[in-house]
Amino acid sequence: MNRVKRLLLLVLVGVFALSVIQLPLGTDVQAEQNGGIVLLEDDFNAYSQSPVGSTWSNGTNNGSWVLEAHGSQMLKQAATGSTYVAARGDTTWTDYEVSAKVRLTGTPTTGSARVGVAARYTDKNNYYTLLIRRSQTKDEVLLTKRVSNSESTLKTVTVSSTINTSKLYTLRLVVTGTSLEGYVDGQLLVSATDTALTQGSIALYVNNGSGYAGKSTLFDDVIVKGQGSTDPNPNDPGPVGPEEPQYPTDRLVPVSNSSQLSAAITGAKPGDLIELNDGNYTFPSISKLHGTAEKPIRIKAKNTGLAVVTGSTVYIKESSHLVLDGLTFKNTGSYSVRMTNNNYIRLTASKFNNPPHTGSSTWVMIDGPLSSHNRVDHSVFENKKDTGKFIVIGGDNPGFTGISRYDRIDHNTFRNTLPRQVNESEPIRIGESKLSLYDSFTLVEHNVFERTDSDPEIISVKSGKNVIRYNTFKESLGTVSLRHGNGTLVYGNRFLGNLRTGLDQTGKFLGTGGIRVYGDDHKIFNNYFEGLTGTTWDAPITITNGDADYSSSTDLTKHYLPRNVVIAHNTLINNVHNIELGYTNNNNYTKPPQQITFANNVVVGSENPLVEFKTEDSALKAGFIWQGNIMFPTGTATLGITATASQIKVVDPLLVKWNGEYRPASNSPALNAATGSYDFVYTEDSQRASAYHVGAHEVPAP
Template identity: 25%
Template sequence: MKRIPVVLAAASLLAAAIVTAGGGGAQAATLFSDNFEDGNSSGWTTSGGTWAVAADGSQVLRQSGTSSDARARAGQATWTDYTVTAKLKPTAFSGSNRFAALLARAQSATSYYYVALRSNNTVELKKLVNGAATTLASTSLTVSAGTTYTVSLQVAGTTLRSTVNGGAALTATDGTFTAGGVGVATFYTAANFDDLSVETAAAPTTPPPTTSSPPPVPTDGPIGFASLNALGQNGVTGGAGGRTVTATNATDFLEYIDSTETLTIRVSGQINITSKQGVRPNKTIIGVGTSGHINGGGLDFYRSYNVIVRNLRFTNAEDDAVNVGQESHHIWIDHNSFSGAVDGSIDIVRGADYVTVSWNHFDHADKSMLISHSDGAASTDIGHLKVTIHHNFFDNSRQRHPRIRFGEPVHVFNNYFLNNELYGVASVQQAGAVVENNYFENVPFPCFSASGYADSGPGRLVHRGNTFVNSGTCEAAGSVVEPRTYYAYTMDSAASVPATVRAGAGYGKVS
C-alpha cells in the first residue's frame, strides 16, 4: 500500500517497542507514507494554491500556482519524534526569494517547523509560529527549478535536523512544538512532491559529562595575510631575535614601544595610558599570564610593520584600542580581549595591509572592527586592506564585525557571532569579503553587501558553510577574489565553532 493507516502505524510502534524491550536495538516504525500512485490525495488537507495529483514520470502531488503561499498537510497531531522525508521538485519561482518546503510537527496552516529550499540558493531550517517565521539555521545550496531534491527533517525532543540529498545537516535546538503532523508547502512557487514517508525517531539522550580538555589553540604563528611574504617582509616575526624586556608601568611601556630596537615587550600588570600611543616596527607586545592589561588608551600603528600584539586585555580606550593605519603592514593581533572602547576595538585603515586578527574576544563592544575609515578613502584603500579574521568571539557586540570599505579580499572564517544587535559583517563601498564556516546565533542581520549600509554604497560578499541559529541570512552579492589565491588554509566545521572559540579566544590562553 502506498499509504499506511494510523491503526497499522500504531501496531508498528508496538512491535518496535517489543523489539526494544527484548534487548535489541530500537527500530524505526513507519507512521505514514504516500507516493500518490493511486491518483488521489486523500488524507491531505490543503490551503492556498492549486493542488492536484499529476504525472511527472510517476504520480506526484503538484502545486501549480505561483501567486500565493500554499500548504498541504497530513498525519496526526499526536506524533512527536519522527523523521519525515520527501522528494521536492520546484518547477517555477515567481521571484528571487521564493521556496518549496517540507513541514514537521505541524499544528495548523500557520504553525510548524520546516526546511525551505529557496530560489536565492539557500536552504533554511525554520519555524513558523502563528504566521511569524524565524530562521533557526541555514546554509548555501544551489536551488534550481526543474531539479528534484530529497529532503529530510527530523524532530526528536528539542533537536531538529535536516538534510538535502544526504549532505551536511542543518541542526538547531527549539522546544516550541512538541508534536504534530507533516506537510509540504510553497511560497510563490510551483512544485511537485513525491515519496513522502514518516518514520519514528528516538529523542536524543543527554551525553555523559566529558572530562576531556578544551580543543587545542594554535599558537605557532599567524594564519592568512599576516603570514605572507610581501612588501619586503617575510611574514610576521615581531621581536624575535631582539631583547626581551618587561613593562610594569606606563613610563617603561611607552619607552619600549617607541624604541627603534627589535624587542619582545612583556606586559605585567595594569598599564594606564591615555589616547593612542605609537608602536614602531619589529615588536612583540605580549601579556604575562592573565596580568597583561592596557587601560584607558590604545596602540597606534603609523607606517609601522612586523608587530605582534598578543595576550592582552584592553579596557576603556578613549578612542580606538588598536589602530592599524597609514600604510602599516604585517600586523598580527591575536588572543586579546576588548571592552569599553569609546570608538573601535580594532581599526584597520588608510592603506594598511597584510593583517591577521585571530582568537580575540570582543566583550560587549560597541564598534568591534572597522576596515577603511571613510566612504571617501578609495584613493588610499583600493588594492590594500587585505585582512584575515578568524576564530574571534563577537560576544554581545553591537556592530562592525567587521564593517569593510574597499578592501579585498577580507576573509572572515570560523568566528562566533553571538547576540549582535545591529549586524555581523558589512561589505560596502566596493569591498570584497569571503564569509565562511562561521556560526551566527541571534544575529538579525548577519551580512550586508548589495544593499549597502547607512550612507555607504554596495559591496560584494560571498558566503558559504555558515550556520545561522535564530538569525537572518547573509546577503550575497557579486564575486570576490578567493583567499586561496594568496594562501592555503584549513577550517573547522561551523558546528564546532562555539565550543572551540569559547575555549580558545581572548587573553590568558597563550604563554
C-alpha cells in the first residue's frame, strides 16, 4: 500500500544524482564470502563448444561468442560496433547478486569499450548493468538501466588508476528490492535506487565501438546467489555470537612514536601488523589503503589500552580491510574516528573516554554512500561529557544520495552519558531523516547500554531494514526508537529498568523505556521487558499516532504513522506501564496506526491498564489485531481493553524467575499455546518448534 508514492520520495532527495568521484581500481580487495543460496554457477570449463545458443541464450542475436583458453577456459566476445548480450537464468528471480570475472584485452583507438554483468534481464530491452568502461581519455565504472530499449546512467565514478588490460576484474551486482549496488574487486563503487525493474535473469554484457577492432572481452567464473531471508542478517548466531576471526601476520612493524606510525601506515601492505608500543600517538589521515579479507592491515596496541590516541580526528577514507585494535581514544574534535566511503574497516577492543569538546561531538562516524561492511566491536564507550553521539551510521550530507550499508555494531558497552538533553545526543543513530528511505541493513547486537540517559532515543533508527537484537538495556531513561524508515527487526533484547526514574533539565519526569515505533513493516519479537517505569513516549511498547503518511507527505522529518507492524512473542512483567497506543501529542498527531498485530505476548502488571489507549477513537482501536495473547492484571491494574479469549486470555501465566528472568513454569498455560504462523520468530538458540509457547521464552523454567 502506497509503496509507489513512498518510493517516489527518493527522487525528491536526489537518489539518482550523477556523481564523478576519483577512486582507485584494480587493488586486489577480496570481499567476504556472502551468504545465500547459489542459484547458478558457470566457469565455462565443462563445454567443448560455445554454450551461447544452448545453455546461454544470445539475447541480442548477434556477435560471436566463443571459448578461449587463458589458463582456464573463458567465454570471449570479439565483435565490435554494437551491443552483445548472453543471458541465462530464471526470469522470476527478484533479489540476488550476480558476479563474474571480466577483462578488456586492449584500449580502443576511438570511442569506448564496455564490459559488465546484467541483472533483472527480461529481454534485450530491459535490464540493469554494472560496467567498466575504457576509453583513450578516462576509465569509469557505471551502473545503468535499460528500460523499453532506452538506456540511462544511474551512477558513474571515474577511477583514478588505469584499467589493466591484463587483469581479470571481479564485478558483483547486488539487487535487493529497489536497491542496486556495484562492487569491483570487493569495493563498493556505485549504488543507486530504482523502481523500474523488479525481476529477471542475468546476462553478460559487451558494448564495443569500432575503435576496439582486433581486441576482445573475456568472461569467467559467473556466480548467482539468491537472498533467502527477509532478515538482512539471516545467519543468526544466537546469543553467543559468531567466532572471532584470526588474522595471519606477514610482517611485524613495531612503532614507538607518531612519526614511525605515519611511515608504517604509508608503507603498509596486506598482512602487516603495525604494533604500537605504550605511549601517545597522533594518527595521519588514512586514504586509499587496502588490505584483503584474508590479510587485513592491522594497527594494534602491543598492550591493550596502553597505546593512546591523542590529537585530532582519526580520519580514514576510501580504504578497505583495516583493523584498529586495542587502542584508547582521548583525542579531541568533532569526531574521534571518522570513516568515509570505506569497506570492511574494523574498530575493535578499544576504549573511548574522550575529553569534552566545545559544542557537540560524535565519537565514531561511519558515513559515505559507498561505505559498507564496517564493524565496531568489543569496545567501551563511557563517560561522555558533551552532547552528541557515541556512534553514527550516516550517508552523504548534503547530497543525500546513499547511506552506509551492512555495518555491524556488536559486543560493546555504552554507559554513563550526560543527563537528558533536548535532542541530538542519541548513543547510536542509524541514518537521518533525509536518508530514511534508504535501507542500511545495519546490525546492532550483543551490546550493553547502561544508564544511557542523554536522549529520548537510546538507539535512533532513521533508515530501513536494520536489525537490533540480543542487546541489554539497563536502567536507561529512553527507548529504542524506530523513528524513520521501514522493515526493521527488533528481537531478543532485554530491557531491565529496576524501577529507575529520573528528571530532565526542566524537572519533568523520565522513565526507563522499551521500544517506540513509526513507519511500515517492522517486526518486534522475543523481547523481554521488566521493571520499566516509562510512559507516553517511553512505555515498554509505544505505538503513537503519526502526523504524516507516505501517500500524502514528502516531509521526511515527520512522524510517519505505524503500519503493518507485527509485535509477537514478547514478555512484559512488573512494569509501571506496558502497552500504550495512540498518543496524539496534544492532538498534533491525527493519523492512527494501521494493521498492527499483537500476537502471543505475555503481559503481567500490578498497576495501570495493561493495554492503554490514549484516546477513545474508534479508528485508533480498529487499527489493531489481537491474537493469542496472555495478560494478567493484578493489584490495581486493569486489562484496559475489551477482547475475546482468543485475542487475549486473562489468566495467570505462572511465570517463575530462573536465570534472572521470568519464564513460564512447567505447568504454565503459556506452554504450547501460541496461535498463528510467525515463522520469522527466533528464540534462545534456534527458530521455534511447530508448537511454541506464548511469550519471549521457548525454554521454560525447570
